[in-house]
Amino acid sequence: MPQRDQYPPWVGLVYIFNLIVGTGALTLPAAFAGAGWLFSTFLLIFLAFVSFVTVTFVIESMACANATIQWRRIQSHKIDESEVPLDTDSETDNTSEETAILRVNRRYRYYNVNTKVELGEIAALYLNKFGHMLFFVSLCVYLFGDLAIYTAASGKTLVNLSCKNDSDTEDFNLKCWKSYDLTKMDVYRIFVTIFALLVGPFTYFNVQKTKYLQFFTISIRWFAFLVMVTLASIRLITYGQQGYPNMINLREVPALAGSSVYSFMCHHSLPGLIAPISDKQQITKKVSFDFFLICSFYLLLCVTGSFAFEKLDVLYSLNFIYTDDSSLLMKIIGFFLAAFPLFPMSTSFPIIAITLQSNLKNFMLDQTIDRRNFFVNRLVFPTLAVVPPVVVALCTHNLKRLVEITGTYAGVIVQYVVPAILVLYARRHCIKDFGSSNHRYASPFKHFSWFLFIIVWSIICIIFVTVDFIINGV
Template sequence: MNEKTGFTYVQSTKRMPQTDRYPPWVGLVYIFNLIVGTGALTLPAAFAAAGWLFSTFLLMFLAFISFVTVTFVIESIACANATMQWRKIQAQELNHAEIRADSESEADNSNEETAILRVNRRYSLYRIDTKVELGEIAALYLNKFGHLLFFSSLCIYLFGDLTIYAAASGKTIVNLICINANETEDYSSRCFHFSDMAKIDMYRIFVAVFALSVGPFAYFNVQKTKYLQLFTISIRWCAFFIMVTAASIRLVNMGQQGHPEMMNLKEVPALAGSSVYSFMCHHSLPALIAPISDKNRIMRKVSYDFYLICAFYLLLALTGSFAFAVVDDLYSLNFTYDDDSNLFRKIIGFFLVAFPLFPMSTSFPIIAITLQSNLKNLVLKPTVRPNLIVNHLVFPTLAVVPPVVMALCTHNIKYLVEITGSYAGVMVQYVVPAILVIEARKQCAKDFGSCVHKYSSPFRHRYWFAFVIVWSVISLIFVTVDFIWNK
């Protein structure tokens, strides 16, 4: 039983088998691919709108803050491993401490041995060999309010993620089959020459088709296979490479088409939300870090990922901002082919516009299953097991239907990303890791007398915690004022 939350904590973690481990470079590739996903397609539009010079510095700043909180998560995982192992050792000692000799000398020796054991094991217990999910860390260290904050934030973020996927799929199909127009956001125009049906009607039809096609998989225990993941990654990186190359060629052949401002503070909330969404990996880190075989200097190795990702985002956003007069909310739609294009350009254009459909289709059920699991943690007591109908019908429906309904109501992906990234994303990426690491340090200091170890974040000073929290508050105020101002 967790003393702070009152929840019964069942240790479900397992030490990673040796056969499931992989070298550090593989883990870094997985982290890279986890971060650079469909969210990267929403970045160029926000980047161009906020001003290319200001956006460049802000993007680097947000990448740095994201890395700071990643180190918080890694330290929290190591602390959770240490806490769980220490409690297991204490339980074993209590089980073996049947009535011993009552001599005072033996008691003193026992206390002395226990103290020496605690000092010797202080650092050896800090490991990341066991996968401990963030929900389990929250159960270890947070009180009831913290537990509620964690799962609420994660559920809202996953809800927004599913909504963005559903909306992006509908927009993608509309731009594949409807009449091409210079203004892709004009959804009141006709979709076909031979019909009066508007784009918005076709968009809603395609969102419903997408939901009916992939939504039912959320009602089953679907797992992403290794080969499906590798195929998805290959398609994604092929598309990103072509987009950067095509935008660069466009700049060389046609010159500068886009003329973004140097700074536009009005669009900063959209860029902040898109950046948070594009750097999100924190909730999945335990599953990727634990199997790494050599975790020496793991934080330095992860920092290399963030350098590369930030550089790639800048390349993608800068080329897109200057190559296109108008950057679409979903960047891949800027490569829509026209009737005058040659066959090769039509094939490339079709591939770039259509490619988000595959990763979104494979990821949607996985995220929906993750959402329903977190919904159970949020609304059910740990001792309560839902019946068959609630478990296999109610929760999957709650995970799939509301995001689809929200996507049917709006096709504005910029707005959805801004909400998801600036509210739920800020909580999941900034606030929760900061609170977790502070509480983990307190508990480890209480158990071991010190909480400094090889997995400690280099940003250990309390000023860094205050910095992250203050920036989170500023972000939330900024985006709220922007919504009120533009309402």
């Protein structure tokens, strides 16, 4: 059924913008400065482009999946061909010679993105069992890593807010307070446990993010980001250049690649965001404008931070923690900026955990068993979704490594490999059924060389990070 709850295009683009620009962006400035400001600028633009290419693959795959589903319903005599709804947006497009020829074949109208078809459903339509399994495993690993990053980032944020400030915020062997024999690592594990106990239980219920809660967290996030850019700019104007990053440092490229892939991730949620858009004319161009704004914002955030601070924390917001000689206003602002990641992470953690357990159920259980076994459904799978990421966070506070692993291994597969493979098989299937895969939602990157480019780049990313792990150790 077509999506009923619709919103105008600008709302959909705002949702996509907010989905991409999350707390993952806080790991970018340190990775940007580490890899060298000049090289990082070009690499960030390049990675934004690669991510946009695979977004167009997802949109095309959605349209092909809608067409395939409609065609199979007609073939099975569940509906008559005349009952297939027109893609009304496409009828208002400027008619070209190509679309005029295609519209002679009325199957052209089957291509639409009005009905939400999740990536898992698309994978089930076009891929074999191995490909379907690869998709679910990759998505589950990515969501697992996402939860571990959120938990570790929350614990680290609380440690840096409560412990005595030190010049090296990454040294967790130092005492947290002089009067107590507790190291930062001890306190970090205490806070991780508290976070898990407070937020984790929501995973055992059918919690949904309300519109007002979403608007609240979005407002907090954007106010914080704008304040960080403003303060870094003021710092540059007042004190001059404090940071002196290299122009290029290849040893730190894996960290930047992992952070960038993680920071541009939206592909697994695109169907739910695009389907409700009321007017989908030139949707690809509109999304490209979104990516242009996001890339520009990331560059502004990274460049100001790289040159304003002598040393950048892996979690950028921690650079704004107040000092003893700060004014009251700056202490309040510093505390807010350091603490603000706790708000979106606390509200997103249950939602991501619920998404993870749903995918685990789909991958591991038969649906009839899932529905009737309360113990498995309500206790086992929520526990599987929450406990392992918390255990990982208890073992390490190294956000840099967690982001590299999540972004480069699972993230590369979910963001690059899966969309490329899905669109390749979707095109072949649609050519077989409809005689052509050309339609208004087709990606502009149609040539087979674009598929090869994405696959080769994915392999390069994985090799780069693996070599870095071998040389420097995990």
